[in-house]
Amino acid sequence: xxxxxxxxxxxxxxxxxxxxxxxxxxxxxxxxxxxxxxxxxxxxxxxxxxxxxxxxxxxxxxxxxxxxxxxxxxxxxxxxxxxxxxxxxxxxxxxxxxxxxxxxxxxxxxxxxxxxxxxxxxxxxxxxxxxxxxxxxxxxxxxxxxxxxxxxxxxxxxxxxxxxxxxxxxxxxxxxxxxxxxxxxxxxxxxxxxxxxxxxxxxxxxxxxxxxxxxxxxxxxxxxxxxxxxxxxxxxxxxxxxxxxxxx
Amino acid sequence: xxxxxxxxxxxxxxxxxxxxxxxxxxxxxxxxxxxxxxxxxxxxxxxxxxxxxxxxxxxxxxxxxxxxxxxxxxxxxxxxxxxxxxxxxxxxxxxxxxxxxxxxxxxxxxxxxxxxxxxxxxxxxxxxxxxxxxxxxxxxxxxxxxxxxxxxxxxxxxxxxxxxxxxxxxxxxxxxxxxxxxxxxxxxxxxxxxxxxxxxxxxxxxxxxxxxxxxxxxxxxxxxxxxxxxxxxxx
Numbered sequence: 001x002x003x004x005x006x007x008x009x010x011x012x013x014x015x016x017x018x019x020x021x022x023x024x025x026x027x028x029x030x031x032x033x034x035x036x037x038x039x040x041x042x043x044x045x046x047x048x049x050x051x052x053x054x055x056x057x058x059x060x061x062x063x064x065x066x067x068x069x070x071x072x073x074x075x076x077x078x079x080x081x082x083x084x085x086x087x088x089x090x091x092x093x094x095x096x097x098x099x100x101x102x103x104x105x106x107x108x109x110x111x112x113x114x115x116x117x118x119x120x121x122x123x124x125x126x127x128x129x130x131x132x133x134x135x136x137x138x139x140x141x142x143x144x145x146x147x148x149x150x151x152x153x154x155x156x157x158x159x160x161x162x163x164x165x166x167x168x169x170x171x172x173x174x175x176x177x178x179x180x181x182x183x184x185x186x187x188x189x190x191x192x193x194x195x196x197x198x199x200x201x202x203x204x205x206x207x208x209x210x211x212x213x214x215x216x217x218x219x220x221x222x223x224x225x226x227x228x229x230x231x232x233x234x235x236x237x238x239x240x241x242x243x244x245x246x247x248x
Numbered sequence: 249x250x251x252x253x254x255x256x257x258x259x260x261x262x263x264x265x266x267x268x269x270x271x272x273x274x275x276x277x278x279x280x281x282x283x284x285x286x287x288x289x290x291x292x293x294x295x296x297x298x299x300x301x302x303x304x305x306x307x308x309x310x311x312x313x314x315x316x317x318x319x320x321x322x323x324x325x326x327x328x329x330x331x332x333x334x335x336x337x338x339x340x341x342x343x344x345x346x347x348x349x350x351x352x353x354x355x356x357x358x359x360x361x362x363x364x365x366x367x368x369x370x371x372x373x374x375x376x377x378x379x380x381x382x383x384x385x386x387x388x389x390x391x392x393x394x395x396x397x398x399x400x401x402x403x404x405x406x407x408x409x410x411x412x413x414x415x416x417x418x419x420x421x422x423x424x425x426x427x428x429x430x431x432x433x434x435x436x437x438x439x440x441x442x443x444x445x446x447x448x449x450x451x452x453x454x455x456x457x458x459x460x461x462x463x464x465x466x467x468x469x470x471x472x473x474x475x476x477x478x479x480x481x482x483x
Contacts, residue, residue: 057383080384087381090399099395103385131480 006067006078006154007033007186009054014063016046016053016210023049024060025210033154036187038197038218041207042233047190048084050207051157054188055081077104081157084164086144088132093124096132097147104151114150121183122146122176138169145176149185156180158189162196174199194234198222206230258450263457270451274458277435280348280422281415284355288411292360293404296367297393300375311368317361322354326424329354333425346427351435354421359411366407370400402477405470412466416459 009031016024024046031037039047052058054065056079067078089096097115106114119125122142127135132143141161148156158177162170177200181187191197197204201218206227213227225231262270299310331337333345333353344350374396382392397404419437426433428442436455443452 055384057380077386083381083384087378089395100385103387103391 004078005033007031008068009155010066010068011054012064012066014053014060014065016049016058017061023210024053027063027212029205029212029215031186031188033186034184035202036181036189036200037203037205038201039188039190039205039207040192040194040197040201040221040233041213042192042238044209045192045207046210047192047207048159049210051081051159051188051190055079055157057081077151078153079155079157080148080151080153082141082144082148082159082161084160086140086147088135088140088143090133091131092129093132093135093143094119094128096143097150100147100150106151118146118150121149121179123172136169138165138172141165141169141173142176145173145180149180149183152183153185155186155188158187160190160192162193163191170196206233208233255449255453259453259457262451262454267454270454270458272431273434273436273439273455274462276348276433277416277437277459278462280351280355280435281412283352284359284415285408285412287352287356288359288363288415289408291356292363292407292411293367293397294393295360296364296407297371297397299364300368300371301389301393301396311365314361314365314368318365320358320361322358322418322420323424325358326354326421329357329421329425345425346429346433348426348433350425351422351433354425355415355418358418358421359414362414363407363411366410367397367400367404370403370407371396374400402474405474409467409470413463416463 011027011029014024014027015022027050039050041047049058053060056065089099091099094115097118098111101111101114115128116125119128122145124139124142124146127139132140135143145156145158145161161177162173165173174196177187177189187200189200198218201221203215204218204221205215206213206221206225206229208229213229214221214225216226220226221230222234225234296314299307299314329350330345332339333342333350334340335345344353375392378392378396378399382395387395417437419441422428422433422435423438423441426435426438428434428438434442436459440452440455440459443449443455
């Protein structure tokens with residue numbers, strides 16, 4: 001892992017608007033190292049969009065996203081992302097990981113050890129030479145985690161990584177996420193699954209209709225959420241308030 | 249005029265005995281067409297992929313042009329290459345006219361748009377699926393280009409095959425720039441045209457049979473490669 005810390009990550013008045021439609025609105029947040037941050041909210045809250053903004057896949061239309069101590073604009077060596085439906089390259093499991101190492105200009109002699117380490121972490125060692133596209137959905141997601149982690153990023157963004165998985169595969173993916181976190185990688189993950197948020201979160205960012213409603217430690221959020229919307233969400237109510245209700 | 253069965257029998261006899269003249273023509277045809285396909289692939293694949301990935305002024309016009317040039321008239325290409333390579337032309341000094349090299353140049357020009365246009369479509373479709381993931385890995389567009397070509401390798405066989413089909417069946421351009429000179433620039437298609445005009449239908453038919461068998465063989469081989477790739481989930 002690169003020794004220069006790029007955390008905390010600060011979002012200062014970040015908004016993202018498409019065709020006059022605000023999808024992310026005036027978000028101020030500071031994300032500290034180490035803790036597992038879960039971005040929680042109903043569908044359409046802007047969770048995935050926020051991850052893409054932080055990861056640099058899209059630029060905010062207003063405000064700024066600031067990485068601490070980033071040596072230059074390019075923070076791709078420090079952070080990685082796993083998508084809800086990751087793209088598996090048409091090659092073997094090991095070659096999928098090797099591709100990322102090549103992109104990061106890591107010398108070839110180091111590849112074997114790093115690939116072995118990543119596959120061991122994800123429990124995929126036996127599948128190293130199998131084409132990635134024949135893996136089950138759960139195995140593909142674990143490969144995506146191993147592939148993202150192989151360069152030892154300081155921050156790993158996870159966009160609903162177990163949304164399409166059965167409970168067994170979800171458990172395996174969560175275990176892999178725990179291990180990655182234990183290796184010192186900051187986890188920032190979206191989910192709309194309350195159970196998963198309870199299991200993994202140290203801190204919760206609750207989003208609704210593009211606004212950050214609250215940022216609280218997980219224990220506080222699940223015990224005594226500050227906002228009415230979060231309380232309603234935890235009670236399992238359908239959140240359908242208008243923009244005006246949210247703003248007020 | 250000989251009857252159909254007589255011509256067929258003679259044609260099969262020529263193929264079975266593998267007449268040396270026939271062999272020479274077949275070998276030259278393959279040399280010219282495969283060389284042209286090789287050159288056009290080297291140019292067409294990256295060109296098509298670049299048009300798919302990069303956004304620049306005139307891109308839409310270039311796409312329309314590439315698509316339109318898939319149906320480029322061979323005689324027009326032959327004529328332009330003829331003018332370029334003739335003694336008074338800008339490349340006349342190289343003395344390439346009426347040589348296999350001139351035929352390769354003409355066929356390359358003919359099939360570049362086919363390979364480039366089909367590659368653009370394949371790579372653009374793939375880019376829709378891969379763009380976010382590759383950007384997340386930190387891949388620049390220039391780095392994504394060879395990756396996508398490799399990922400699409402089995403689909404692109406079809407593009408290369410389309411180029412080979414065009415090259416091997418083409419007669420107009422190679423006739424103009426090659427001159428159909430015996431033992432020098434005579435290929436299967438020009439020989440067929442000549443033998444028909446001379447009335448030697450058996451030789452023409454024998455060449456036609458070989459042309460069809462070659463085309464079938466190349467396509468069958470490509471099909472098998474694609475099937476194997478699908479079986480191993482690489483395509």
